[in-house]
Amino acid sequence: MSIIKTEQLCYVYGENTPFRKEAVKNVSIEINSGETVGIIGHTGSGKSTLIQHFNGLLKPSSGRVLVGGEDINADKKSLKRARFTVGLVFQYPEYQLFEETVGKDIAFGPKNMGLDSAEIDRRVRHYAELVGLDAELLSRSPFELSGGQKRRAAIAGVMAMQPKALILDEPASGLDPQGRERIFEIIKRYREENDSAIVVVSHSMEDIARISDRILVMDRGEVFCFDTPPKVFSRSRELEAIGLSVPQVTRIFMRLREMGFDLPEDVYTVKYAAEVLKDKCNDRF
Ligand SMILES: Nc1ncnc2c1ncn2[C@@H]1O[C@H](COP(=O)(O)OP(=O)(O)OP(=O)(O)O)[C@@H](O)[C@H]1O
Ligand SMILES: [Mg+2]
Structure with missing residues (x-):
């Protein structure tokens, strides 16, 4: 069963003001126990707004959020339970x-x-x-x-x-590569110990590609796609069109394909790229 589910979730900032902004539009997703979900999207695409609904910090303008099958905004008790079931780490939590x-x-x-x-x-x-x-x-x-x-x-x-679901908004931002690596190791250990769902928002496509079982791509408040990394990165051209940089290695393979090389579309880690190239060499010689 999914630990977090949203149904037609919409959120509007500044309703009935000149600054009205529909930040999240019709988002219906399910996040399962034990999986790591990476959320990526252009700045302002609604990532932080969306995750603040997962433990009831924000209330939907319309639609519902279910945690463990229970509507978290049904009453105070449900909300309190959700706060303990879903742990939210804000961006720059050190403050x-x-x-x-x-x-x-x-x-x-x-x-x-x-x-x-x-x-x-x-x-x-x-x-x-x-x-x-x-x-x-x-x-x-x-x-x-x-x-x-x-x-x-x-x-x-x-x-x-x-928490059965641990949500982190840009947990590695502002850290050097070693510090980033350390944070992701810590998150992985937590998941292994607790079999919890992990949701990580990040601007780094490299980090998201490396850690996620599934990737949620947000575009202007809407779900652009929510799928496994190979499926998401096979749409690299479209991702670039909505302003997302795909992993460097994916970009190199895209160019090689354009040059006529017969290579798969879903290469998104250096490790997999090396395997593909090794196989190609073995085929040839
Ligand atoms: N408190 C607020 N009041 C009014 N509008 C807001 C507020 N917070 C966010 N917004 C607007 O809602 C939209 C979504 O913002 P949100 O912070 O969720 O995006 P994001 O994907 O997390 O962006 P970033 O990558 O920059 O963190 C943006 O247009 C933003 O300007
Ligand atoms: Mg944000």
Whole structure:
């Protein structure tokens, strides 16, 4: 069964004002437990607006959001359950650390869930370890941490609620390649431990291609396509037409095909590209 489902979801900012903006239009999608979904789209295409519906931070202008089959906006109890089932990590979450110690910050969510103190303590230690923060940092002020450490502490705080769906808005933005890699490793570990659904919004087609089981491409508030990476990247020409850069290796293969080489359309990782080229060479010699 899907963990998150939207039915004809629409969201309008500034209704009845001159600034009215239909940011999400008729989005009907299902996200399954255990899968990693990458969301990509031009700036302003509605990615952040859409994901804020998944745990009820925004209420649909029309349409419904179901979590575990339950309409999360049906009543207060449903909404509260959704807040614990779906964990949302905002863009630049490090700006939202506010407790006096890192440990208290990570404990904030689990505490709100009403867990006992032994369990809270266990989770704080476990998720600090998972994101690579030494136990000695737990008693420090968040302000003593580096930027990367702060980001990881904020992510640990959401993970400590053990959400069945973990949603992250541009989790690696502003980090160097090593920092980015680290964030994606952490997300992968969380998924492996919890069999949760993971939803990652990113501007980087390379990152999305690498981590996603399925990719949701948004275009001006609407779903452009929602499919497996090979299917999505076989439409590279159309993706470029809506202003998305496809992975570099996909672009190279597109050009080679235009030059007359007989190559598949769905090459989107360097690893697969190498395999294809090796096979081609073996065929020839
Ligand atoms: N608080 C707001 N008030 C009014 N309009 C908004 C608000 N937030 C977003 N919008 C508008 O809604 C549309 C969708 O914005 P959204 O932030 O969801 O896009 P996005 O795909 O996340 O973009 P980005 O890649 O830049 O993060 C845009 O046209 C944006 O200007
Ligand atoms: Mg956004």
